Amino acid sequence: xxxxxxxxxxxxxxxxxxxRAIRSKVIEQYPKLEPYIDDILPKKEQLDLVKLPDRVSLxxxxxxxxxxxxxxxxxxxxxxxxxxYPDSFQLLRIDRGAIRFVLSGATLMVPGLTSAGGRLxxxxxxxxxxxxxxxxxxxxxxxxxxxxxxxxxMVGVLKxxxxxxxxxxxxxxxxxxxxxxxxxxxxx
Amino acid sequence: xxxxxxxxxxxxxxxxxxxxxxxxEYCEFGGTVKKCEEWLEQHHPDMHAKLYSQEAIEQNMxxxxxxxxxxxxxxxxxxxxxxxxxxxxxxxxxxTSKILIKRIERNKRKYVTAVQGLEAFGLDIKKVAKDFGxxxxxxxxxxxxxGGGEEITVQGDLSDDxxxxxxxxxxxxxxxxxxxxxxxxxxxxx
Numbered sequence: 223x224x225x226x227x228x229x230x231x232x233x234x235x236x237x238x239x240x241x242r243a244i245r246s247k248v249i250e251q252y253p254k255l256e257p258y259i260d261d262i263l264p265k266k267e268q269l270d271l272v273k274l275p276d277r278v279s280l281x282x283x284x285x286x287x288x289x290x291x292x293x294x295x296x297x298x299x300x301x302x303x304x305x306x307y308p309d310s311f312q313l314l315r316i317d318r319g320a321i322r323f324v325l326s327g328a329t330l331m332v333p334g335l336t337s338a339g340g341r342l343x344x345x346x347x348x349x350x351x352x353x354x355x356x357x358x359x360x361x362x363x364x365x366x367x368x369x370x371x372x373x374x375x376m377v378g379v380l381k382x383x384x385x386x387x388x389x390x391x392x393x394x395x396x397x398x399x400x401x402x403x404x405x406x407x408x409x410x
Numbered sequence: 411x412x413x414x415x416x417x418x419x420x421x422x423x424x425x426x427x428x429x430x431x432x433x434x435e436y437c438e439f440g441g442t443v444k445k446c447e448e449w450l451e452q453h454h455p456d457m458h459a460k461l462y463s464q465e466a467i468e469q470n471m472x473x474x475x476x477x478x479x480x481x482x483x484x485x486x487x488x489x490x491x492x493x494x495x496x497x498x499x500x501x502x503x504x505x506t507s508k509i510l511i512k513r514i515e516r517n518k519r520k521y522v523t524a525v526q527g528l529e530a531f532g533l534d535i536k537k538v539a540k541d542f543g544x545x546x547x548x549x550x551x552x553x554x555x556x557g558g559g560e561e562i563t564v565q566g567d568l569s570d571d572x573x574x575x576x577x578x579x580x581x582x583x584x585x586x587x588x589x590x591x592x593x594x595x596x597x598x599x600x
């Protein structure tokens with residue numbers, strides 16, 4: 223989505239009612255963020271809406287980007303936010319070989335997740351239960367970590383459910399996300 | 411998941427590389443590995459020791475097949491070369507490109523000042539135009555140039571003031587690259 227460098231468009235203040243709506247939406251979508259919601263979206267602070275190309279809007283608090291949204295799609299967290307609260311999102315993991323492709327903006331393919339280094343929910347190799355134990359449906363927002371790294375490298379929306387992934391082991395897993403070093407990252 | 415995170419405080423403090431802006435562990439994919447490594451060594455020596463130890467590198471490599479390793483290496487080299495050439499290009503452009511401040515006669519004793527070439531120095535001309543307008547309390551707008559590109563047009567003869575203002579406020583702009591031109595001719599109609 224943000225493969226090229228982007229120049230931010232008009233910045234405007236978010237109405238406080240809209241701000242409240244965003245807040246409740248965030249809690250609804252990411253229930254695990256709730257304990258920190260006052261740190262992320264303080265009630266009294268003024269949010270800004272930055273318009274980006276291709277009808278993407280980015281919500282920022284001061285200079286820190288928080289969430290972005292394409293039209294009325296679900297709110298996606300900016301990676302800096304993910305890095306701050308990594309455990310509050312649904313995580314997946316890719317193997318090492320896939321990192322360099324993801325970081326150059328390629329579509330995330332299923333084999334990167336199903337191979338030995340990758341992790342899907344309810345994975346046998348996942349002893350801590352870090353990646354959850356319920357299969358995910360297509361359309362869910364996931365944060366993608368990488369094998370051997372502490373921080374997430376991508377945020378995206380699933381194209382196929384994780385169950386299907388495990389059966390087919392090929393094809394597209396996650397398209398048009400926000401990855402480390404892309405245009406959106408450059409803004410932050 | 412909660413138990414895994416209980417030991418760490420939120421929000422987590424994340425260190426970002428000062429060179430490529432990624433978390434340092436991802437520097438190796440960025441194309442400016444050498445510089446990133448130097449930066450990390452200077453600023454966060456403990457992290458540098460952890461990430462760039464022989465052991466860590468070997469471990470990284472062992473998880474890939476030999477063929478994939480080779481491919482990754484080739485790719486990394488290509489990327490590094492690309493990044494280096496892009497930087498060199500940008501620097502060269504910076505060194506050679508000029509900012510032109512032109513005084514254009516509008517109406518015998520009335521002038522406008524046109525400023526060209528700011529974008530080569532990584533400035534957003536729209537913003538600069540706004541700043542000019544604020545500073546000099548005059549109309550200041552971004553206009554298209556017939557030959558392509560854009561320039562800032564400021565009302566009034568402000569060429570010297572703009573010259574000083576540019577040098578004071580935008581540190582990226584070297585003095586030698588700013589040039590004043592006095593254009594006596596009337597601007598062609600249209």
